[in-house]
Amino acid sequence: MRVVDLLHYGATQLESAGVEQASLEVELLLGFCLEKNRTGLFLAATDEVDERHEQQFLSLLARRSKYEPSAYILGEKEFWSLPFLVTPDVLIPRPETEFLLETVLALNKNEQWQPDLVLDLCCGSGVIAIILALETGRSVTAVDISAPALQVARRNAIRHQVADRLALVQADLFSAFSPRHIFGLVVSNPPYVSRQELRDRLQPEVMHFEPHLALDGGVDGLDIIQRIRMTLPRVLKPGGDFFMEIGADQGLAVMQLFSGDDTGEKIFERVEVLQDYSGRDRVLHARMAT
Numbered sequence: 070m071r072v073v074d075l076l077h078y079g080a081t082q083l084e085s086a087g088v089e090q091a092s093l094e095v096e097l098l099l100g101f102c103l104e105k106n107r108t109g110l111f112l113a114a115t116d117e118v119d120e121r122h123e124q125q126f127l128s129l130l131a132r133r134s135k136y137e138p139s140a141y142i143l144g145e146k147e148f149w150s151l152p153f154l155v156t157p158d159v160l161i162p163r164p165e166t167e168f169l170l171e172t173v174l175a176l177n178k179n180e181q182w183q184p185d186l187v188l189d190l191c192c193g194s195g196v197i198a199i200i201l202a203l204e205t206g207r208s209v210t211a212v213d214i215s216a217p218a219l220q221v222a223r224r225n226a227i228r229h230q231v232a233d234r235l236a237l238v239q240a241d242l243f244s245a246f247s248p249r250h251i252f253g254l255v256v257s258n259p260p261y262v263s264r265q266e267l268r269d270r271l272q273p274e275v276m277h278f279e280p281h282l283a284l285d286g287g288v289d290g291l292d293i294i295q296r297i298r299m300t301l302p303r304v305l306k307p308g309g310d311f312f313m314e315i316g317a318d319q320g321l322a323v324m325q326l327f328s329g330d331d332t333g334e335k336i337f338e339r340v341e342v343l344q345d346y347s348g349r350d351r352v353l354h355a356r357m358a359t
Contacts, residue, residue, distance in 0.1 A: 072099070075099055098142070101143050102122050148167065159217075172312060173201070173312050185309065187205075187253070189201065191213060191260070195226055210238060211236065212239075213239065250303075250306040253309045255305055256311075291319070301355075302357065309357045310356050318350070338357070
């Protein structure tokens with residue numbers, strides 16, 4: 070078949086399966102097989118595709134028709150305009166996390182961080198830690214409970230030439246660190262999906278293929294966030310900043326969680342929830358009292 074015929078056939082198959090953005094997905098898959106970008110596919114529209122590449126494409130198309138995410142099929146996802154390795158051991162990076170990073174880096178630009186230690190908590194594929202290392206030139210500690218996820222993060226750090234500035238630690242949240250105020254900046258994209266949403270409302274691509282360990286936030290999605298809130302004051306320096314990605318319906322709950330204080334002492338001098346470009350609650354920012 071010609072390139073244009075395969076594109077049409079693929080889009081029809083994915084649309085029938087209920088896959089969103091079917092045409093774009095097909096372009097990604099066929100472009101991968103033929104080593105062409107979208108422009109290259111357009112220019113080669115009437116070219117015949119040899120049998121080997123056609124069969125490769127049809128095989129990938131069959132996997133995508135069963136809702137396997139393209140990022141896992143191709144083994145790569147673009148994030149921050151850079152290619153990152155992804156496997157089923159890690160979440161696929163999303164635009165929401167780019168907004169988290171934009172928020173963090175805006176603080177660095179506007180207020181100038183002190184040269185303190187930086188921590189990426191629940192690092193997954195390592196995209197947050199790697200972008201922070203690239204954009205700020207700092208060394209970053211990256212923590213995850215999953216050893217396979219840390220292996221992916223290590224490969225991404227090597228790929229983007231920051232392995233010498235990235236310390237990877239396998240641990241359950243802050244458990245690897247003694248209760249000392251050592252970090253000036255902590256950034257986290259923790260599991261925050263509620264059990265009901267995990268069971269009933271996620272897309273099949275997420276439900277059946279992405280790691281539940283990185284998604285499951287407990288009954289109300291706040292279990293891991295509550296644990297972070299309890300331990301964070303032991304490791305964050307006075308005046309240090311904490312940024313965390315949250316669900317769009319969790320703004321009020323996390324504001325109350327981080328603003329509340331059972332001891333009578335003010336732990337955080339600044340607590341705010343920032344909205345993304347769609348106007349949805351997306352990032353919690355808390356600053357330790359000095």
